[in-house]
Amino acid sequence: MSNVFIVLQANEETRALVEAIQLDNPHAVVVRQPAMIKIDAPDRLEVRRATIEELLGRSFDLQELHINLVTLAGHVNEDDDTLTLSWNS
Amino acid sequence: MQIDLRTVSIEPQRQAFDHLVRRFGNKPASRYQEGSYDIQAAENLHYRPTWDPDQALYDPRITRIVMQDWYALKDPRQFYYSTYTLTRAKQQETTEANFSFVESRGLADMLSDELRDTALKLLVPLRHAAWGANQHNTFICGYGYGVTFTQPCIYQAMDNLGIAQYLSRLGLLLGDTAALAAGKEAWQHDAAWQPLRRYVEDCLVVRDPFELFVAQNVALDGLLYPLVYERIVDDHLSTRGASAVAMLTQFMTEWFGETRKWVDAVLKVAAAESEANREVLTGWSGHWSDRAAAALLPVAALALGDQADEAVAEELAALKTRLAKTGITL
Numbered sequence: 001m002s003n004v005f006i007v008l009q010a011n012e013e014t015r016a017l018v019e020a021i022q023l024d025n026p027h028a029v030v031v032r033q034p035a036m037i038k039i040d041a042p043d044r045l046e047v048r049r050a051t052i053e054e055l056l057g058r059s060f061d062l063q064e065l066h067i068n069l070v071t072l073a074g075h076v077n078e079d080d081d082t083l084t085l086s087w088n089s
Numbered sequence: 090m091q092i093d094l095r096t097v098s099i100e101p102q103r104q105a106f107d108h109l110v111r112r113f114g115n116k117p118a119s120r121y122q123e124g125s126y127d128i129q130a131a132e133n134l135h136y137r138p139t140w141d142p143d144q145a146l147y148d149p150r151i152t153r154i155v156m157q158d159w160y161a162l163k164d165p166r167q168f169y170y171s172t173y174t175l176t177r178a179k180q181q182e183t184t185e186a187n188f189s190f191v192e193s194r195g196l197a198d199m200l201s202d203e204l205r206d207t208a209l210k211l212l213v214p215l216r217h218a219a220w221g222a223n224q225h226n227t228f229i230c231g232y233g234y235g236v237t238f239t240q241p242c243i244y245q246a247m248d249n250l251g252i253a254q255y256l257s258r259l260g261l262l263l264g265d266t267a268a269l270a271a272g273k274e275a276w277q278h279d280a281a282w283q284p285l286r287r288y289v290e291d292c293l294v295v296r297d298p299f300e301l302f303v304a305q306n307v308a309l310d311g312l313l314y315p316l317v318y319e320r321i322v323d324d325h326l327s328t329r330g331a332s333a334v335a336m337l338t339q340f341m342t343e344w345f346g347e348t349r350k351w352v353d354a355v356l357k358v359a360a361a362e363s364e365a366n367r368e369v370l371t372g373w374s375g376h377w378s379d380r381a382a383a384a385l386l387p388v389a390a391l392a393l394g395d396q397a398d399e400a401v402a403e404e405l406a407a408l409k410t411r412l413a414k415t416g417i418t419l
Contacts, residue, residue, distance in 0.1 A: 012119070012120060015117065015119055016119070032098075033096070033098060034096055034097075034098050034099075056167070057121075057164070057165050057166045057167035057168075058166060058167075058176075
């Protein structure tokens with residue numbers, strides 16, 4: 001089983017994002033590096049819009065994520081509500 | 090000479106202020122948390138206000154609502170100065186664009202006289218009601234307790250001032266200064282506006298900040314905005330050809346959709362705190378929403394005629410359904 005990961009810049013805007021990803025993916029490991037945050041997860045990682053909106057307190061377009069996105073690994077499956085990273089899907 | 094670069098990750102000594110760590114655990118705090126929690130002046134209030142020596146300067150006992158922790162009444166929008174001003178600045182740009190669109194295309198002149206009259210008669214006097222809402226929310230902010238609760242109230246007060254200004258501009262655009270004078274005259278003397286004016290003025294002397302919150306932000310706004318802006322302007326007038334007016338009041342519709350989330354969240358938490366709170370809130374909501382419905386009936390009749398009864402009854406039912414979701418059954 002290999003890891004998928006997503007790396008975001010560490011700033012005020014991504015705080016809620018990281019928190020939401022942690023809530024939705026209890027198996028994920030958050031590594032806080034200088035100026036960026038790497039989130040590793042075995043096989044699969046889901047970013048859900050609803051959770052982010054709840055934590056952020058405003059409506060959120062998943063595309064906004066790309067502003068603070070450094071890099072990611074895994075096959076990307078994206079629609080309006082979720083962004084899923086996975087292998088072998 | 091060779092230099093090796095390597096990154097060193099330095100763990101900060103403190104992740105957040107101590108009071109935030111006590112509340113939320115040892116992790117970096119958000120700006121909203123830093124700007125809102127445990128900021129209320131709570132100690133050393135030994136100088137009693139001369140106008141009421143029985144209460145402290147900031148006193149949670151001014152209201153009948155009792156909260157273990159007033160900071161539980163948080164704002165789901167997480168507005169603090171920066172997020173609030175940024176959001177409103179964006180909306181201001183949109184509204185500015187709408188106004189200039191209507192002006193430059195001459196859409197105001199294309200309105201029939203009858204529609205223009207209805208829009209002016211209905212909307213311009215409401216700027217006085219919006220000013221009242223500004224005063225009320227300023228009062229809640231001044232005498233309420235706990236920053237998470239009072240902070241959004243001053244934003245709400247500013248928003249109401251903004252709405253009053255948009256209504257004035259709408260009046261100036263459609264009917265010049267005469268429209269504003271006529272609006273004030275109607276607000277002061279026209280029989281249709283007196284119940285609403287009485288409502289607003291009675292609220293000016295309500296001393297309980299939470300009751301005022303219910304009277305203004307829950308009952309009056311909860312009926313007035315859906316009724317006037319959604320039902321009358323966006324539906325009734327637009328289908329008759331006055332979509333230009335709907336463009337000018339777009340902010341009000343959007344704003345109500347946004348602020349009701351906050352109002353509902355506050356009610357929900359306060360009602361869930363204790364049975365006593367729920368009872369008090371139920372009493373206030375019932376009393377003020379019935380009064381507001383009665384006050385808005387003649388106002389709605391200005392545009393809807395004899396359909397006003399039905400419209401107000403439907404909006405009141407909708408408000409009750411909305412309140413039921415926060416745990417307040419009327």
